[in-house]
Structure formats: structure tokens, C-alpha cells
Amino acid sequence: MKKLIFVILLTAVFVASIVYGGRLGDFEEIESVGSVMCLSCMGLQQ
């Protein structure tokens, strides 16, 4: 039972971290960087 409470509490902390990140603009940041061709991913150099 203690472990279950531990899991729930820690999960809640992580979900809160996602929400807080969202409020800071993390979602938009990820969208903007993910919407351009990633040269590093492709192994290309400028």
C-alpha cells in the first residue's frame, strides 16, 4: 500500500511538471523545433 501511494504521489509530481512546463511554453517550443528539418538528425552539416 505504501508503494502504491509512493507511485501515485511521484506520478502526480511528474504530471505537475508536465503542466508547469506547458505553462512555461515547453509545448510550443517543442512544436517549433520539431517543425523544422532537423539537420543534426539527418546527419547533415551546413
Place this chain on the structure above:
Amino acid sequence: MNDRRKKQRIKKKQRVKTHRIGQIIASVIQFGHIPALWTGFIYQGALKQGCVPILTCWGCPLSLFSCPMGGLQHFFNLHLFPFYILGFFGAVGMLVGRMACAWVCPFGMLQDLLNKIKSVKLRLPEWMTYFKYAVLIGVAGIIAWFTMEPWFCKLCPAGILEAGIPLVSVDKTGDIRALVGWLFWTKIVILAGVVVFSIMIKRFFCRVFCPIGAIYSVFNRFSLVHFELTSERCRNTDCRHCEKICPMDINVYKNPNQKECIRCLECVYNCPNVAVKLKFRKKAKLLNT
């Protein structure tokens, strides 16, 4: 017990690996940007705000979602704390541990399929599985922070397979092809190495290099989804059937919740004694051998 074994054998003959179905469905959803097949442009939309819980390249033209490891490094490059990405990894890890590696990851599926090719099969020494933590902390963490470059992405074999090779191949203008240099060929060599070793060693990349697997592996001991081993049922530890069918070569009969377990459930389905069960947050009984 005999009836149970017979049922188990019949079930085994009829059963398609369920995590394979999950991998296929997840791959179709992840690589669902069909217009890219004729336009060649990557997806730009709100779905890119979401990450998939596995290693996938957001530079792939077919990709609808973002790569959490790319996102993590992006925040490190900007010297910002990645609240969203760490929260995402943590929430997924706390709920299912490393389950996403087995059920959702297309790169994991590729390795599973490669390992079906008949060849010399090798067993990976356990110490090598700790190398992925060095990749996570060193390459995707410290080096990304100080160089302000996503160095894991620069070396990631999934990136060259899903984005580099397709985009260079269909490049009509020659603009992309002009940027091919030593890094591109380095990634090709890394990909070739991963392919060759994956044929000989089960899930070679996942076990040795994957930084996302490294993160989730920490949560395997605590996650809500958990395995329980009934030691009374696992009488014959010499059978080692669970170990033989395990895609990660784990000694399930010793500890079913090891850091390398990807919760594919093959041991649950195939144990002749039905000794391994999937549970939600109960302390597993371990068989000491």
C-alpha cells in the same frame, strides 16, 4: 497442471505476439503523415507538441509527433530545465516502466525482426548494458549542455534511417544532398553496425545505447505495472524457458522486474507453469536461486 500445460501449448501455437501488434499499430500512428509521401515536407502542426514515449526521429517526413530525446537535448542546448520532457518520461516510467520499448517502439521492432535472421547468435555481457547510462548522462546530457548541440541526435541511427536516408534519397533540387558530409557517413556506419549486431544480439541498441531505455529502466522497480513471480509454481528453474524466449535475455526466474525488462509479456504468455503474472503494484515474490 497437465491440462493447463496443454492449454498453454495450444495457446502458444495460435497466438501472434501481442506486443508485435502494438508495435505495428504504434508505428502506423507515429508515421501517419501520409502527404509527405508526395510532398516530401515534414509535418508542421499541433501534434508535434506531443512526444511519443520512445526513440523516433522528428525529422522524419512521415512523423506526426516529436522525439522526447531530441526535445530533452533541445532544452539542454538552451540551458533550460526540461520540465515537460522530464515530467513526461517520469509519468510514463512510473506507470508502465519500460513497457513502451516493447509495445510502441518502431526501432525496437526493427531490431526484433533483424534478430530473426538466421546467423551466429551471441549473448551480451551484462556490464555492457550500463553503457547506455553513460550515453544518457554524457552524450545527451553533459555534452549537449556544454556544446549546445544535440550530439545524441547527431549520432542517432534512428535519425539516419527515418530522416536522413529518405530525405537525401528523394531530394529533387540537390540542396539536401549538398549538405552530406562526414557526419552523414558516420551515421551510416553506426546504423550498419547496429543492424549487424542486432542480427546477432537481441535488441543490441536498446540494451547498450538507448538513452530512453536507460531512463525507463530506472523506473522498472517502482512502476505501477509490475511482474509477480510465484516461486512455488516455478519449480523447475532448469527449464529457463522464460529466458530463452525473452527478447532482452533476462533471467526472469531470478527477478522478473530487472532494469532490462521491457514488459513484452512473452514470459507471461509462454511460461509452462504459469509462474509469471502481470500485476498492478504488488511486491513481487522473488525466487532465490
